[in-house]
Amino acid sequence: MANTRVLVVEDEEALATLLEYNLRRENFDVALAADGEEALMKIEEFQPDIVILDWMLPRVSGIEVCRQIRSKAETKNLPIIMLTARSEEADRIRGLETGADDYLTKPFSTNELIARVRAVLRRIRPALVQEEVKVGDIRVDRTAHRVWRGEAEVHLGPTEFRLLDHLIQHPGRVFSREQLLNAVWGSDVYVEVRTVDVHIGRLRKALNKAADGDPIRTVRSAGYSLSPER
Numbered sequence: 001m002a003n004t005r006v007l008v009v010e011d012e013e014a015l016a017t018l019l020e021y022n023l024r025r026e027n028f029d030v031a032l033a034a035d036g037e038e039a040l041m042k043i044e045e046f047q048p049d050i051v052i053l054d055w056m057l058p059r060v061s062g063i064e065v066c067r068q069i070r071s072k073a074e075t076k077n078l079p080i081i082m083l084t085a086r087s088e089e090a091d092r093i094r095g096l097e098t099g100a101d102d103y104l105t106k107p108f109s110t111n112e113l114i115a116r117v118r119a120v121l122r123r124i125r126p127a128l129v130q131e132e133v134k135v136g137d138i139r140v141d142r143t144a145h146r147v148w149r150g151e152a153e154v155h156l157g158p159t160e161f162r163l164l165d166h167l168i169q170h171p172g173r174v175f176s177r178e179q180l181l182n183a184v185w186g187s188d189v190y191v192e193v194r195t196v197d198v199h200i201g202r203l204r205k206a207l208n209k210a211a212d213g214d215p216i217r218t219v220r221s222a223g224y225s226l227s228p229e230r
């Protein structure tokens with residue numbers, strides 16, 4: 001399984017480097033952004049699983065970055081932990097209202113931050129830390145490479161399995177064909193974008209044979225998402 005990707009958005013270089021070092025030591029893949037504009041770019045490029053976002057940033061503020069993340073279908077559910085030097089209750093509430101999942105006031109220990117990262121991921125993205133994932137009526141055993149829908153076992157080819165495994169880690173999130181290509185086939189392999197449609201078609205057929213209701217949503221000109229009924 002790939003490492004969990006963390007984007008650290010922090011303009012204080014010393015703190016950014018410290019967080020990078022400690023997160024890497026815990027086997028996270030880390031990317032850094034020093035301002036809000038860079039953060040929005042890196043979110044698209046790096047596709048993080050979680051964002052650690054400083055409140056006070058040059059150019060685009062942390063709160064604005066947070067707002068923009070929440071306003072896009074692809075990143076609407078992306079977990080965010082806000083960092084701030086302010087400790088006022090009003091700011092804390094404003095941060096959470098804007099859509100941050102958790103909040104840390106500076107100064108904090110890196111152990112505390114890592115514990116919060118794990119806690120937020122466990123709560124929002126259980127698929128990242130579990131061997132068995134269940135979303136709606138779909139259950140994936142990632143160790144045994146087996147899939148069920150309701151009571152019925154679903155037999156998938158290796159590519160369809162990886163596609164489902166990727167989609168089920170981010171329920172509701174819309175992935176473009178290019179993003180799915182990068183995640184499932186890897187960015188160093190040349191595969192035609194249309195190939196994604198073919199394998200989504202097979203995955204959909206296999207899932208829909210097991211139960212009623214199509215859990216895969218096709219988003220016109222955007223891509224695909226897994227949104228089974230909960």
Ligand code: CA
Binds near residue numbers: 011054057
């Ligand atoms: Ca700052």
